[in-house]
Amino acid sequence: MARRSKIPATKYPVERFTLDNGLRVVLTPDRSAPVVGVAVVYDVGIRSEPEGRTGFAHLFEHLMFQGSENLEKLAHFRHVQGSGGTFNGSTHLDYTDYFEVLPAGALERALFLEADRMRGPRLTEENLLNQIDVVKEEIRVNVLNRPYGGFPWLKLPPVMFSTFANSHDGYGSFGDLDSATVEDAVAFFDRYYASGNATLAVAGDFDVAEASAMIQRHFGDVPARPAPPLPDFDEPGPEAERRDVYTDRLAPLPGVASAWRVPDPIAAFDDYLPYVVLAEVLTDGEASRLVERLVQRDRSVTSIGGYIGFMGDEFQVRNPTALLLQAHMPPGGDAEKVLRTVDEELERLVHDGLAPGELERTQARIATHLLRDTDAVLGRALPMAVLELQRGRPELLNELPKLVGEVTEAQIVTAAAALRPDRRATVEVLPGAAQ
Amino acid sequence: MTNKTLPDLVPDAKIKLPRQAERSLPGGLTVIAIRRPAVPLVELRLRVPFSKAPLPRATLLSQALFTGTGAMSSVDIAAELQAVGGGLSAGLDPDRLLITGNALASGLDRVLEILATVLTDPAYPNAEVGTERDRLVDHINVALSQPAHIARTALLKRVYGSHPYAVQTPEPEQVRAVRPAQLRKLHADRVRPDGAVLVLVGDINPEKAIDAAEKALGSWTGPGRDETVPEAPPLEPGPLLLVDRPGSVQSSLRMALPALPRTDPRYAALQLANMIFGGYFSSRWVENLREDKGYTYGPHTAIEHYLAGSTLMVAAEVATEVTGPSLLETLYELGRIASLPPGEDELEQARRYVLGTLRLGMSTQAGLAGLASMYASFGLRLEHLREHSAALATATLDQVAEVAAQFLAPSQAVTVVLGDAEKVEAPLAALTQVVRGTA
Numbered sequence: 001m002a003r004r005s006k007i008p009a010t011k012y013p014v015e016r017f018t019l020d021n022g023l024r025v026v027l028t029p030d031r032s033a034p035v036v037g038v039a040v041v042y043d044v045g046i047r048s049e050p051e052g053r054t055g056f057a058h059l060f061e062h063l064m065f066q067g068s069e070n071l072e073k074l075a076h077f078r079h080v081q082g083s084g085g086t087f088n089g090s091t092h093l094d095y096t097d098y099f100e101v102l103p104a105g106a107l108e109r110a111l112f113l114e115a116d117r118m119r120g121p122r123l124t125e126e127n128l129l130n131q132i133d134v135v136k137e138e139i140r141v142n143v144l145n146r147p148y149g150g151f152p153w154l155k156l157p158p159v160m161f162s163t164f165a166n167s168h169d170g171y172g173s174f175g176d177l178d179s180a181t182v183e184d185a186v187a188f189f190d191r192y193y194a195s196g197n198a199t200l201a202v203a204g205d206f207d208v209a210e211a212s213a214m215i216q217r218h219f220g221d222v223p224a225r226p227a228p229p230l231p232d233f234d235e236p237g238p239e240a241e242r243r244d245v246y247t248d249r250l251a252p253l254p255g256v257a258s259a260w261r262v263p264d265p266i267a268a269f270d271d272y273l274p275y276v277v278l279a280e281v282l283t284d285g286e287a288s289r290l291v292e293r294l295v296q297r298d299r300s301v302t303s304i305g306g307y308i309g310f311m312g313d314e315f316q317v318r319n320p321t322a323l324l325l326q327a328h329m330p331p332g333g334d335a336e337k338v339l340r341t342v343d344e345e346l347e348r349l350v351h352d353g354l355a356p357g358e359l360e361r362t363q364a365r366i367a368t369h370l371l372r373d374t375d376a377v378l379g380r381a382l383p384m385a386v387l388e389l390q391r392g393r394p395e396l397l398n399e400l401p402k403l404v405g406e407v408t409e410a411q412i413v414t415a416a417a418a419l420r421p422d423r424r425a426t427v428e429v430l431p432g433a434a435q
Numbered sequence: 436m437t438n439k440t441l442p443d444l445v446p447d448a449k450i451k452l453p454r455q456a457e458r459s460l461p462g463g464l465t466v467i468a469i470r471r472p473a474v475p476l477v478e479l480r481l482r483v484p485f486s487k488a489p490l491p492r493a494t495l496l497s498q499a500l501f502t503g504t505g506a507m508s509s510v511d512i513a514a515e516l517q518a519v520g521g522g523l524s525a526g527l528d529p530d531r532l533l534i535t536g537n538a539l540a541s542g543l544d545r546v547l548e549i550l551a552t553v554l555t556d557p558a559y560p561n562a563e564v565g566t567e568r569d570r571l572v573d574h575i576n577v578a579l580s581q582p583a584h585i586a587r588t589a590l591l592k593r594v595y596g597s598h599p600y601a602v603q604t605p606e607p608e609q610v611r612a613v614r615p616a617q618l619r620k621l622h623a624d625r626v627r628p629d630g631a632v633l634v635l636v637g638d639i640n641p642e643k644a645i646d647a648a649e650k651a652l653g654s655w656t657g658p659g660r661d662e663t664v665p666e667a668p669p670l671e672p673g674p675l676l677l678v679d680r681p682g683s684v685q686s687s688l689r690m691a692l693p694a695l696p697r698t699d700p701r702y703a704a705l706q707l708a709n710m711i712f713g714g715y716f717s718s719r720w721v722e723n724l725r726e727d728k729g730y731t732y733g734p735h736t737a738i739e740h741y742l743a744g745s746t747l748m749v750a751a752e753v754a755t756e757v758t759g760p761s762l763l764e765t766l767y768e769l770g771r772i773a774s775l776p777p778g779e780d781e782l783e784q785a786r787r788y789v790l791g792t793l794r795l796g797m798s799t800q801a802g803l804a805g806l807a808s809m810y811a812s813f814g815l816r817l818e819h820l821r822e823h824s825a826a827l828a829t830a831t832l833d834q835v836a837e838v839a840a841q842f843l844a845p846s847q848a849v850t851v852v853l854g855d856a857e858k859v860e861a862p863l864a865a866l867t868q869v870v871r872g873t874a
Binding site: 005006007008010030032033034035069070073074077078079081082083084085086087101102103104105106108109111112116129130131132133134135136137138140141144145146147148218249250251252253284285286287292295296299302303328330331357360361362364365367368371372374375376377433 | 438439440441442443444445446447448451471472473474475476501509510511512513514516517518519520521522537538539540541542563566569570573574576577579580581582682683684685715716717722725726727728729730731732733752753754783784787788790791792794795797798799800801802
């Protein structure tokens with residue numbers, strides 16, 4: 001067995017400060033390419049949506065692009081792209097992000113654009129109705145009109161969780177979307193889109209003093225508003241196995257996904273990290289345990305994946321969250337048999353431990369994935385903004401490859417032992433389009 | 436309310452190309468190595484000419500390439516790669532077999548050794564090939580249930596007719612009939628270094644990386660097969676092809692328009708015309724169809740380049756009930772850009788976008804590797820970025836208007852709609868002639 005390569009680290013510098021209005025700022029300069037990434041993250045996501053307003057956090061994200069104090073509708077897009085840049089935003093369970101990647105000379109323009117909408121988006125009836133239509137098309141293209149839409153990220157939470165916050169559909173029902181009002185949007189902005197509830201991160205080719213002055217210039221006069229109290233969404237985990245099954249009329253093949261609760265990703269980070277490694281031991285590549293067994297040996301699944309967080313954002317999610325396994329099966333596949341084999345493989349891992357070199361090679365591959373993500377300015381700006389928001393530790397991004405490399409076999413075994421059938425939530429998708 | 440003005444842009448510095456080296460090995464392989472040391476990794480891309488290889492076999496070969504060698508099993512290969520933080524995978528397009536990978540920079544030599552073994556001593560073990568064959572069949576069956584795939588399949592057939600590009604995914608039963616011995620033969624026949632290009636990008640010394648590649652891949656030899664694909668046929672506009680998908684809540688609207696290859700002197704102007712029409716968010720078509728009408732979420736257009744021809748592809752998923760109006764707006768925007776010159780401000784905005792995103796694209800190891808490999812497959816090098824940027828910077832309004840009139844005219848479009856025919860046929864037929872067909 002080959003010896004593992006030494007795990008290298010990045011040394012991106014990290015500067016942090018807080019403006020008088022409470023906005024937390026992270027600067028991480030790196031002049032290796034003439035580009036910058038700007039990310040603004042607000043501490044509100046799908047879990048904070050009120051009942052009767054499923055999908056509202058995401059709908060509101062769309063409204064943040066519809067004009068602001070000094071910007072007409074369409075102006076944001078045109079200014080970013082007309083500067084040679086790209087933009088987007090995304091809504092997660094615990095946060096909502098907005099970002100731009102641009103040639104370095106457009107940094108101040110991006111800061112201006114983000115500050116302008118932090119002061120206030122133009123929330124109008126016309127824009128609301130337009131974006132409700134756009135969001136419905138987004139849901140149709142990603143969920144309703146394709147096979148396996150929402151599997152498992154929308155299908156598994158209602159099986160695993162009991163509270164509305166944790167279990168509801170984050171894309172939203174068409175009924176809830178249609179009943180959203182401008183007043184709802186104004187209230188949502190007032191409560192959650194406060195300078196004290198946000199972080200700003202800038203990565204890439206800039207001078208720290210110049211960028212700091214620009215940030216003061218553009219964000220300094222954003223009115224100070226405090227963060228609302230951070231909700232605790234914790235709930236007891238399953239005490240007995242939970243199951244659900246549904247038919248997808250477009251799916252040609254059966255599938256199954258299971259999830260197990262994991263320790264608090266922030267408060268119990270040291271206990272949580274082994275699960276991140278375990279997911280890869282089980283499913284990363286042809287030499288991983290479950291791929292070798294289920295795909296190669298038994299041929300009981302055609303593909304299997306494992307990850308943490310329903311949206312795959314393992315270092316950017318709060319408690320409660322889960323380790324997920326999802327598999328697609330050949331025609332006539334038997335989910336029960338797949339789950340039994342998973343249990344068997346987990347027991348074998350707990351009983352016999354890891355093979356020589358197995359942990360080391362998995363850690364090396366995780367390091368490559370982590371380092372590769374940080375090569376892009378946005379792969380630094382976005383996670384650092386979230387790490388600042390959730391942990392006050394943006395520099396954790398530099399430390400992750402090393403920390404992953406320090407996870408021990410004993411910790412992996414302990415984590416695997418916790419993935420018992422009676423703690424599991426499972427959803428099975430039946431092929432409604434099987435020939 | 437505060438009154439603020441938009442900050443000016445600081446002009447871009449000249450494009451700075453990274454340090455690089457290139458060498459042709461005696462076996463015919465070209466190796467290009469590029470230094471970007473930002474993270475301690477290396478990216479790898481290998482393109483091998485594969486035109487006209489029989490599609491079912493070629494597709495399964497790409498899926499089964501790493502199933503084993505004389506001395507290593509598929510698990511050995513994956514584990515040995517992982518040990519240096521590495522991974523390799525293969526894919527296929529109508530012109531090339533493409534191997535993609537990355538690893539810790541310290542693992543480059545080992546990855547090249549393993550790659551060389553896979554290329555020169557493949558086993559295609561019966562059991563593993565059987566597994567990959569079943570997986571590929573399942574994968575194709577899932578693709579056949581996806582509207583984007585069905586619509587593309589129908590469009591390619593309509594665009595390319597009897598040309599080899601017309602079919603890019605094999606039928607499940609064709610794949611089932613492929614035998615491991617046929618893969619061994621196809622590999623021996625076509626996975627050859629002649630005409631292949633290996634690109635390495637990362638925290639490497641370019642000369643030393645090429646030395647390592649030469650050492651590892653020196654034993655990869657053998658004559659390539661000259662398989663020139665005939666030029667793609669010109670588009671033949673005709674009635675809109677409607678493919679029925681009963682119960683579909685959206686319609687997949689697709690159009691193909693003629694285009695120019697990257698090396699054509701008018702290509703920069705066409706790229707800008709496409710941007711103004713529909714190639715980015717701030718284009719006329721996207722602003723109209725999405726931000727004004729709310730008919731769709733992610734409409735997009737792009738110029739697709741193959742060795743034997745280039746095509747401008749237009750794609751949107753629109754709500755079933757606005758399928759007719761969506762075609763109307765699309766025809767309107769195509770007609771507008773083909774008939775009237777765009778505004779100066781529209782051109783400048785599109786120009787800055789294309790020039791800026793070129794820089795973004797070369798700001799990572801993976802971006803540089805993809806760009807250098809893609810360019811190389813068209814006989815171009817990274818230096819082409821400079822020439823292309825200059826062409827983009829100097830394209831005039833007249834030039835853009837001229838290519839728009841020639842290439843974006845709706846009368847030249849080949850159009851396919853996949854949707855609930857019972858609901859969308861009449862609204863579409865109000866705008867253009869419609870024929871029913873299959874994917």
